[in-house]
Amino acid sequence: MSHKIHSTRRILLASLAFAVTGLTALQAQAQATKVLTLGSILSLTGPNASIGKEGVFGVEYAVKQVNAAGGVRIGADTYTLQNINIDDESKVERAVAAAERLVTSDKVPVVFTTPASTTTLAVLPTLEKNKTLGMSFVASAPAVISPELSYSFRSTLTSINNVNPSVDFLVKEKGIKTIAYLGRNDDWGRASGKAIVARANSLGAQVIVEEYFETGATDFSALLTKVRAANPDAVIGAAFIEDGVSLIKQYRELRLKPVFLTPSTIWSSPTFLKAAGKNAEGVYVATGSTTSDTPAIRAFSQQFEKVNGRKPLPFETTAYDSVMVVLEAMKKAGSTDPTLVRDALRKLEYKGVLQDYKFAGTNQSEVVINVNEIKDGQVKMISSLITR
Structure with missing residues (x-):
């Protein structure tokens, strides 16, 4: 009889210990989650x-x-x-x-x-x-x-530390004297335009066209006609994918010759490259470190x-x-x-x-700011710098 009591006690103690251990584990798990x-x-x-x-x-x-x-x-x-x-x-x-x-x-x-x-x-x-x-x-x-x-x-x-190396590249490396700027009519597009004008002026270049389009625009014929009439050395276009694909497509359809650069990182995305196809060939893109x-x-x-x-x-x-x-x-x-x-x-x-x-x-x-060129459907980095 005594043996049975001790045995039962051991089982109860073991069960209690297991329960306490389990409770502790559950508490720890609760803390961990x-x-x-x-x-x-x-x-x-x-x-x-x-x-x-x-x-x-x-x-x-x-x-x-x-x-x-x-x-x-x-x-x-x-x-x-x-x-x-x-x-x-x-x-x-x-x-x-x-x-x-x-x-x-x-x-x-x-x-x-x-x-x-x-x-x-x-x-x-x-x-x-x-x-x-x-x-x-x-x-x-x-x-x-x-x-x-x-x-x-x-x-x-920022739009400024992305724009400045872009304009520097156009003026110092490509010999650009005149620029046309086409930007989204939002805070980013207008801030970029202001920075481009200031940087170009500081380098002895000039922005001769500064025009804005509404977010998601699809018809750029009027703006591009102004660009053609002004005959700049380069065009800077600030657009996302949806409006950017239409912009560069119509730019190519009008057979405009100026160098084209965008300060929009998204143009380096495979999503944009696929949507734009051969129209993106030769475009310069200023990006962050995503192209490093x-x-x-x-x-x-x-x-x-x-x-x-x-x-x-x-x-x-x-x-x-x-x-x-x-x-x-x-x-x-x-x-x-x-x-x-x-x-x-x-x-x-x-x-x-x-x-x-x-x-x-x-x-x-x-x-990190990189200037890149779209070549053979790929984004090729040309230069890089660190700024704030």
Whole structure:
């Protein structure tokens, strides 16, 4: 009888120990699966959709890779990630409504902002008011970074530091004296136009045509007729994919001869190259570091292709890096609190896939600027520099 009692007691103790161990494991698992929700307002429809779709895929790829590696350790907690993207339909009012929802309802600490500068500038006051980080990896208008917007950061190039090397190349390397500028009638297009005029004047060249078209335009005949009449040495066209394909097609149809350059990184994307076809041949494209060839970029491309069955598109890699920059700042801050992360970002130096990101006390990272030529359907880098 005594033997049975001791045996039963041992079984009960073992069961209790197992239960306690199991409970501890479940508690640890619960701690390990704390969720960090990110937010993004990236266009899936409308004239900014081509870039927006790349951005969403890049953010989601970063989320999946981090989760597959066991999450991210921030302070005392380990988080798995999720992202809530809201399609702004390439419209200002939709972007503002999306920002309101993300910060007030979803309570995200960071929002990856819209592809277009105009819509990004529209949402930044909402983010600032609610002390929520805004990270821009496409919008390049200078006003995205300003003293009044302490929570707004940018990991990519600005319209000025993209334009200046472009104009330098045309004037110094191609001997250009006169330029026609055709730009989107938005904050990016107008900021680029202003910078082009200033840089050209400083180098002794002149912008003799400066015209703007509405976002998503398809008929450029009137503008190109003005270009033909002015007979410039070069044309600079600031357009995305949807309007850019139409612009370069009609440019070729009119058999215009001036050198053509675009400050739009998206023209280096396989998406644009396929859509534009032979019309893109000979176009010069100013980009960020997405056209660089480094061991880090090659390794990322190989891993991405292994997972997704294709090579990454430019803004997919840019978006991936931007997520990692924010997560690194959160790790440095030991917190997801936007104010602490903001302060950590300003001190951050982070080696990403595309480049080294250094904010040096500002809200704008250093960037790599490449000037490239489209040749035989491929993007060939001509020159590169680092600037802020």
